[in-house]
Amino acid sequence: MKSSPMTIGQVADHFGLPTHALRHWESMGLLCPTRVAGDRRRYTRDDLVRVASIVLMKQAGLPLPEIREFLTSIHTTARKDVLRRNHRALQARMAALRSALDLLESGLNCSHEDITTCPNYRAQLAELVDVRDPL
Numbered sequence: 001m002k003s004s005p006m007t008i009g010q011v012a013d014h015f016g017l018p019t020h021a022l023r024h025w026e027s028m029g030l031l032c033p034t035r036v037a038g039d040r041r042r043y044t045r046d047d048l049v050r051v052a053s054i055v056l057m058k059q060a061g062l063p064l065p066e067i068r069e070f071l072t073s074i075h076t077t078a079r080k081d082v083l084r085r086n087h088r089a090l091q092a093r094m095a096a097l098r099s100a101l102d103l104l105e106s107g108l109n110c111s112h113e114d115i116t117t118c119p120n121y122r123a124q125l126a127e128l129v130d131v132r133d134p135l
Contacts, residue, residue, distance in 0.1 A: 005043060007043075028068060061093060
């Protein structure tokens with residue numbers, strides 16, 4: 001990353017973002033780049049840290065209001081509350097993705113003509129198929 005201030009276009013290119021995303025994040029109070037001649041934005045290294053934080057938190061599934069709460073809170077407890085809430089949600093998503101990946105791998109390793117008859121594939125689906133209280 002450059003050490004001199006960067007333009008909105010440079011920051012957008014660096015992170016692979018459209019410039020309107022950076023403008024939107026600014027309008028939501030997530031970013032506050034310095035303004036210079038002609039009201040042009042200039043992003044410092046600290047701004048880049050914030051952009052990187054937003055990008056990673058969005059990838060983790062946090063909504064923008066929660067990201068703003070995390071980044072703007074001056075209280076450690078409030079920041080940790082945001083992280084705890086989203087930590088549990090991300091763990092659940094990761095477990096679901098792990099199950100989906102296991103199912104795909106079972107399918108890739110199966111030589112049955114009808115995948116639904118494969119014992120390994122069925123074992124991956126057993127918990128979803130298990131009906132304890134039929135109608």
